[in-house]
Amino acid sequence: MEQPLGIADLRGAAVIEALRAALGNAVLTGADMAPWSRDWTGQYQWTPLCVVRPRDTGAVSTVMRLAHAEGVPVVPVSGHTGLSGGTLGEGAVMLSLDRLDRIEEIRPEARVARVGAGVILSDLHAAAAVYDLCFPMTFGAKGSARLGGLLATNAGGSNVLRYGNTRDLVLGLEAVLADGRVVDLMSELHKNNTGYDLRHLLIGSEGTLAVITRAVLKLTPAPRAHATAMVATETLDGALMLLNRLQQMTGGAVEAFEYMPRAYMEAHARLDPAARPPFDTGYDVNILVELSATAPRDADTGPDGAVPLTGYLEAVLAQLYGEGLVLDATVARSDAQRAAFWARREAAAEISLSHRPAVVNDVAVPLDRVARFLDMAGARVRAIAAEARDMTVAHLGDGNLHYVVWLEDSAQRDPVMEAVEDVVLTLGGSFSAEHGIGTSKLASMARRKDPVALDMMRAIKQALDPKGILNPGKTVPPA
Amino acid sequence: MEQPLGIADLRGAAVIEALRAALGNAVLTGADMAPWSRDWTGQYQWTPLCVVRPRDTGAVSTVMRLAHAEGVPVVPVSGHTGLSGGTLGEGAVMLSLDRLDRIEEIRPEARVARVGAGVILSDLHAAAAVYDLCFPMTFGAKGSARLGGLLATNAGGSNVLRYGNTRDLVLGLEAVLADGRVVDLMSELHKNNTGYDLRHLLIGSEGTLAVITRAVLKLTPAPRAHATAMVATETLDGALMLLNRLQQMTGGAVEAFEYMPRAYMEAHARLDPAARPPFDTGYDVNILVELSATAPRDADTGPDGAVPLTGYLEAVLAQLYGEGLVLDATVARSDAQRAAFWARREAAAEISLSHRPAVVNDVAVPLDRVARFLDMAGARVRAIAAEARDMTVAHLGDGNLHYVVWLEDSAQRDPVMEAVEDVVLTLGGSFSAEHGIGTSKLASMARRKDPVALDMMRAIKQALDPKGILNPGKTVPPA
Missing domain, CATH: 3.30.70.2190 (Alpha-Beta Plaits)
Structure with missing residues (x-):
């Protein structure tokens, strides 16, 4: 016997219908949603309500307005190469930014690029190279990762030592708020003190405060x-x-x-x-x-x-x-x-995940404590799981280690993660350096982040997204 | 005949009494308040309720807790060398950070300094120099400006071209919230993606969201x-x-x-x-x-x-x-x-203010439009005030101009400011580059900042300081 439709299903159907009316075939359902129903690691799978692939900021705004009116969750996604389960979207509208893929302008004399959130990182690399310039952020997934994801997670990579994290390469932003309003922060200026720095607030907020749609990025001279x-x-x-x-x-x-x-x-x-x-x-x-x-x-x-x-x-x-x-x-x-x-x-990500279950710890410690971290973490992990093997690869220049633990039993996952956090905090480090919190580090946030800081984050989330529809359940743990 | 005491006076007297009970002679009233009753420019004067000069974070927290309970405004001040009227405090508790002046630690191998908000900029310069290191932020007021003010305003200066603004030199922060809670963000790490970047939110918020009490700063090798x-x-x-x-x-x-x-x-x-x-x-x-x-x-x-x-x-x-x-x-x-x-x-500040009335425009435009800005602004200003003279000094390397207009009639002040803003925005610039909004640029914020951005700022202010006691009437114009 067929399950009767609940209120949520009816509301979902109404939202899909309204999105179809506004955006036509940019709305996908059923089997077409497959690529947006799992993340790159394969560790997370879910069933979205639908997928939308808007072509411009106006369409993103329409999606948010409709979702907001109905109180339906929206999960922004761009290249989905994340490693922290930041794009899980059970029952959510998956808002794919992949079609906002226009490099709108490169102004070589000003050393800036204006880009859409869907631009693939390596495409920007190629476009800048034409002018003997470079966008220095780079990492393994550069051929699939899109700038919206880099911005949402404040992505790191191999050149942070010299050029900083993603946020250090951003001059301006455009974003769509939970209720569909568009905020224009598309400045090209290096000095611009006009109130609270909303740019830095949105960068790294993992799609929980707004959907970043465009950005002004700094370019640097290409190394000769x-x-x-x-x-x-x-x-x-x-x-x-x-x-x-x-x-x-x-x-x-x-x-x-x-x-x-x-x-x-x-x-x-x-x-x-x-x-x-x-x-x-x-x-x-x-x-x-x-x-x-x-x-x-x-x-x-x-x-x-x-x-x-x-x-x-x-x-x-x-x-x-x-x-x-x-x-x-x-x-x-x-x-x-x-x-x-x-x-x-x-090949780091591929190697790290070549054995399952694997715990991917993305930690940072002061440079001179990296060796101590590895010794201490190894001992703690073996005490929990004698047969565990670890696989490290590190941006040693900035103290950022991807300390992966291969387990035989997934029940050991949480104790291992907690033990590694213990060691990290003992050494004055961070339990999350560059991959972001997403879903997988949510328990760590609840355990390890300053409780007043967590309260501030909750207050900001509540202020900017009072219905809690933007990427719910990520980044900021519930009180 | 003496004016009868109103409710506000009674509440004020109770707050002073409670502060005295908690902090003793760190509370100043009457003539002792003189240095905290005007700003450096001499353009603004006010009568505080009292001045408090706490010696540590705990005491700052006590001040905020008491003020919060009574709903009394608190205006944080450190070196008061600001140029935008950011520390006006009519009837407010002036919270002076000048005694938090300890350079707690310089770790040369990690290239970090841990400092209190009351440390004078040139004292930090001197302390870093001992280790052949430097804190590269510098400007004319370096002998009086204190780090709390630099952080609160995201100060610029002459080396931004190479080293960035103040925010780019900060790894970690400690701050006291409106209700007295202390938030600990004192990280030394260059990679630390653990939720919303509260550090960047507080830097540049001009004391309206929290009182910054300590910081971890980046040092760089001293030029040889x-x-x-x-x-x-x-x-x-x-x-x-x-x-x-x-x-x-x-x-x-x-x-x-x-x-x-x-x-x-x-x-x-x-x-x-x-x-x-x-x-x-x-x-x-x-x-x-x-x-x-x-x-x-x-x-x-x-x-x-x-x-x-x-x-x-x-x-x-x-x-x-x-x-x-x-x-x-x-x-x-x-x-x-x-x-x-x-x-x-x-000598720029002294020269700029050697004639009154003066309008100090602190603007930024793209580098290649500086000449056009000067031509256009000059013409617009002379159309309003034929006898006006302008006095420019500029960080040309980052497009930041201090475009000062000397007037004969202060009634021309606002029209001149508005005309300069028009020109700046035509050229893709900012009406506030490095001095901050404070009081003097509040009308410009209301006129020129993206309205959705202003709404976001108001929502954040309301979320973190619901009673509106922290530096009220600054930075974010009312709706």
Whole structure:
């Protein structure tokens, strides 16, 4: 016998009908919703009410207005490459921003790009490159991740050390509020003190306060030279010495400083057996280091045919090799070799999730405590789950570790997560560095975030989205 | 005959009594309140209910709790060097942060300082210098301005071009809410995505959402060399060409790029007749340019006894002189000469207010529209007040102009301000770049800020300070 329709179903049907009337075939239901019914990790699955794919800000506003009138939840989604379950949408209108994919303007003399929230990160990279400029944010999922998601989560990545997080690259925003009103903060200015900084409030709010639809982004001059190497050091302390010496010598030209332990190198060799390993033998501490420069004094090929930047890197490596701190090093001699180094690093998400169940801890600790963190966390995890294996990959230059624990029993998931948090907070770190809170870190937020800060967040959420329809159940735990 | 005491007076007396019971002689009344009864510009004067000078966060919390219980307004103040009337406190408790003046810790290896809100900016400069580090924010009032004020207003200054605004130099905060609760956001991490960014919300909120009591600040390596010059160019476009060439050659080592027109140079000569002018003759466009470097390749004295950085500067100046774009230049040959160049620039506030009435417009426009702004604004102002004179000084490197208009009749103040705003917005600029809104720009906020943004600000204010006791009547205009 068929289940009778409840009030929620009737309201849902009315919302779909109203959305269809306004947006036509931009509204998807049934099997067409499949790509919006799971996230990239495959860990979360849900059944949306419907999916809408508006083509402009006005249509996004219409969606919000209709949903607001009916009190129906709306979950914004752009590239859905998130790792924290930030786009779960059981019974919700999935508001896909993928069609807001226009790079509206690049003004090279002002070094700004005006983009829609649906623009794919690597498309922006390519568009900026035409003008010898770059948008320096980058990470493994760059070919699928869209700017709306980067903005909503304040995404990090491999170049934060030099250029900051996503929020540091944003000059202006446009967003649609829960009730459909559009807020215009599309400034291009570097100095603009006009009341509360709503831009920074919306960036990183994970779609719970507003739907970001457009942005003005800072571009920087494209590096004219890179010097890239894989380096093996005896210890993590030796690696930090390498970082500091390079920063001193170049005045801060280190763009990436990525740590991959032995287990990671081995996992990558299994994933891609054809990839040529950087060293003839295996080491415990492997670093991908990259310097970059725009200025002629560093980047122009000298009379000896070499780029000065590479010379700096080789000089510091030789110095530390002499001191016994560097064990081995391979400097990239071609773009292909540089790309191969990066491909290994950018396989991180795939490697991390190659075993299930896996707990993906995205933590940050002060730089000089990374080694202690790994020791302490390892011991705590093994005490809970003797057979657990850990898989680390880290943006060592900013103390951000993806400390993944492979378990045999998912019941150990929460205790492991809590133990890792304990260690992180003991060391003055953060339980959530760059992936965001979403669903998976909600319990951590409730346990670990300053309670007054949580109250402030709840008050702000209530003030800007009183019906609680925007991405409900994410980011801010209930009181 | 004596005025009978009203209810407000009785409540006021009760609040003073309660504050005295809790804080003793940290509570000032009567003539002792004089320094807290006017601002630096002398344009605003008021009579506070009392002044409190707490010594720690706990005492600040006590003040807020008592004031909140009684619904009495509280106006936080630190160095009161503001230019926008942000600390008017008629009938309010003036909450002075000047005794929270402890530099709690400088951790050179982590490049952070933990400071109280009452620390004077130049004291932090001096403390960081001991470790060969610097806190790069700087401006004329650095000897009196305190960090609480810098944070509350997101202060700008002369080095924003290279290091960003105050908010870009802050890792963590502690603040006291309207009801006395303390929120702990004292993170030292560069990556920390744990919910809404309350830090950025409080920075720049001008004491209307919370009282900032402590902060974790980023330090940077102290420059090992400077190259500083006064340069006269034919036009502002020529000056921008100088900026761009220097940035290209050095990979972004320009730390300051300050514009002073002929009228400013003449006003300074009147103010300080003993100061030696940089050029033998007067020019229309005068630029103070400063490069700085930490890396040995730029900063170490070479075999010829010269610092490479100075060589870069001289090479670009020679090039542009050859092209007719630079008319004259004096490169500083000593620390004393460098200091003299800076003293001229840092007399800006004094020069601007040497004539009253004066309208201080603190605006920003895209770099390439600065010249157009000056032409258009001048014409508009003269149409309103034929005898008005303007006095400009600008952080040209980030498009921020202090466009001061000297009037003969204060009735022209508002029409002039509105005309300048018109021009600014036509050119895609902001009516408030770095001084903040306070009282003096409140009408501009009401006229010019996106109305939905204003509604969001009002909702946030209501959510975090429902009784409206924190710095009432500032920053966010009433609906």
